[in-house]
Amino acid sequence: MADESHQSLARNLYDHCLGSGDPTGDLISRGKFPNNWVSQYRSLVNKVKNVWGDRPEWPREIVASTHFASWYLHLRYNVWKTGSGQRNEQTEKLPGAVRSSSELFLMSPASKIAVEVQQNEDALLDAPTE
Secondary structure (H helix, E strand, O other), rough: OOOOHHHHHHHHHHHHOOOOOOOOOHHHHHHHOOHHHHHHHHHHHHHHHHHHHHOOOHHHHHHHHHHHHHHHHHHHHHHHHHHOOOOOOOHHHHHHHHHHHHHHHHHOOOHHHHHHHHHHHHHHHHHOOO
């Protein structure tokens, strides 16, 4: 059984994705993620991977959070894009980074390829924006 700090980590990820940190409102109304949301998400997923990655079962909060971030956030952005008739090129880069972080946790063990993908995405996210 996981100790309290591990359960807290699972709750923090859930809160970031589906609770008070849910980026849906910003994506639908402004076409962008809240400041630092993606980097915070990726940091939380890396912490979750370090704690839970080798375990055969994960808390529902972790599965729900990573699934939601991987599959639904780009759809929320598309609602704004379709409704406004505009694009946000910076936002369009970010769902791939979110999905990659999620998928690397959900689908594969840590590997050299996974580390290289993460480093490439870090460089993309650190690139200057308008």
